[in-house]
Amino acid sequence: MRSSNPVFSRRGFSRDNGFAGFNAPQAGGPAAQQGNPYATGNPYAQPTNPYATATDPQVQGAPPAAPPQAGRMTIDDVVMRTGITLGTVVVGAAAAWIMALPLGLAIGCGLIAMVLGLVQAFKRKPSPPLILAYAAFEGLFLGALSGAINAQFAGAPMQAVLGTMAVFVGVLVAYKTRLIRVNQRFYRYVMGAAIGFVLLMAVNLLFAAFGGGDGLGFRSGGLGILFGIIGVVLGACFLALDFKQVEDGIAYGAPREESWLAAFGLTMTLVWIYLELLRLISILRGD
Template sequence: MRSRNPVFSRRGFSRDNGYAGFDAAPQAGGPAVATQGNPYAQQAGNPYAQNPYATDPYAQQGAGAPPAPVTTAGRMTMDDVVARTATTLGILVVTAALSWALLPVDDANINRSYGIGIGAALVAMVLAFVQSFKRRPAPALILSYAALEGVFLGVLSSIVDNRIASGAAMQAVIGTMAVFTAVLVAYKAGWIRVTRRFYGFVMAAALGFVLLMAVNLLFAVFGGGDGLGFRSGALGVVFGVIGVILGALFLALDFKQVEDGVAYGAPREEAWLAAFGLTMTLVWIYLEFLRLIAILNSND
């Protein structure tokens, strides 16, 4: 399965001719099995896809020979994903808090602070693309992305909170946490089942959403005002809700990717990519909540 997150689209999480693990039944912690649904089976350089008895001196001595122990060292675990994600989000929160405190958004400084925030966002986007096309995860790039994204979120949140809607940032944080928790519970309970049809629907909806937002931005840049109005007024509220829902669906895809990676014995370094993808999805949801709150309060 290919995630909409670029970090999952070319790594071991998706080396399955398109849809890994949708209908497979992997066992967490077990050796990778060379099957069509296993994205790590027969992968070059993956020691976990090898026959565990290949170096067993008893392997050719009959059925009664003791098997060689199968080691799980070096494989990604859920604890690895949680730890890396907590580190990445922790750095993002710290830099967001610092930028909020150190970059004032009063009338005299708002342009400078906003410019710094936009610059940080652009550099973070470049780092995200660089990491996405690297063959191996680079923790320094991922953490730098988180730090710069935090600067942007801190400035933007401060502007919305201080100049449009008091308390908007905390409301957006609570909304993001609520969506994450709800999707996680629904996914673990089996209420959300990630299938090929589910994946196709999410990707088609995301493509349409992004294209509409791009067209709206072009009209706003060259025509002035709010463009086609997709990000303001009643239409802005509708598209804000759609954006939050899409973020929730992306979370389900990310959970599936992490689950498959753990179950199929992905290398431990892949936990950084999982953290990267989850962080980008949570940032998406937070921004949509923040935009939605700003629109609702500006219409009062």
């Protein structure tokens, strides 16, 4: 996941070949050019921006900003596509909950969703049917898992949903008021923490699969609570990175189809946060 989500890993919207607009005013300084793996190949970088026109203020060196132009991504596009994608997840979850989908089938749906997500992440262009199929299978997995946890800890899924909404709103407010400043340092710290987190969870899963029990104990008891909190904090940081990607995509003239990728990335991050909160609430209520 080169940004907060693999969906953005091969895209950047910086005008002067920095990563994802980290040269924009919010970043607080010029982007490093040496050793930056994202410093080349930017399809929206000047002077080779295929979406720019001779009168485009970006071509003349003015700050990005500009009024929406036909065929370019707008915030309305992102909101609408995100609503459609999240709506598909909710419909799938509701169907799995009502039908009491067995956990075995739910895990299968989760694996299918993961494969579809990886396929979309490595595609050069977004595929709305693929993204919506991912959302549908992810919804089936979440619905069945939530139903099973609700049977043991009544109300836990609703608490996780409310918590996810609170994290989203909190990060959005913090980002818009510049309490959170997304720059290259922020990105490096977040991705370093995320890689360490994922590796630890993978090791814990392997020990649990072959040794039984809770593996190394990273997902239960006191350590489970600690790592649950870390997972939620990482999800919040990923949201900030997502918001930056969306902001830069709009500012630097990404094509409208990129709004599907923005919706896909935001959905993946929100699913992450929901699952971490659901696990954390289950641990807290089980103690």
